[in-house]
Amino acid sequence: MIRHRPFGSGHPYSIDTEQRRPIDPVPGEPLRLGVRATPDVESVEVEVEVEVTDAAGSRRTERLPLARATRTSRGQTIDGGHLASA
Numbered sequence: 001m002i003r004h005r006p007f008g009s010g011h012p013y014s015i016d017t018e019q020r021r022p023i024d025p026v027p028g029e030p031l032r033l034g035v036r037a038t039p040d041v042e043s044v045e046v047e048v049e050v051e052v053t054d055a056a057g058s059r060r061t062e063r064l065p066l067a068r069a070t071r072t073s074r075g076q077t078i079d080g081g082h083l084a085s086a
Contacts, residue, residue, distance in 0.1 A: 002044060004035045017069050035066065 008019030018036040025031050035044050044066045
């Protein structure tokens, strides 16, 4: 099973591994798409449509492999401090 929750757990001070970050993507800025998978899943790929802003307005599709993240309690990649633990 593969799980992706764009808004994470909804906790305002916690960033979860299956969350999209930032929640509201900004054109031209980095974007992190997180997923959680059961142990039987060997790899996950995400298909991203990249809009090229050249004179012709052409588009291309790229497949990007996802890197594994360390998982801790609640699936958080980092401890966000005492408020994230609430």
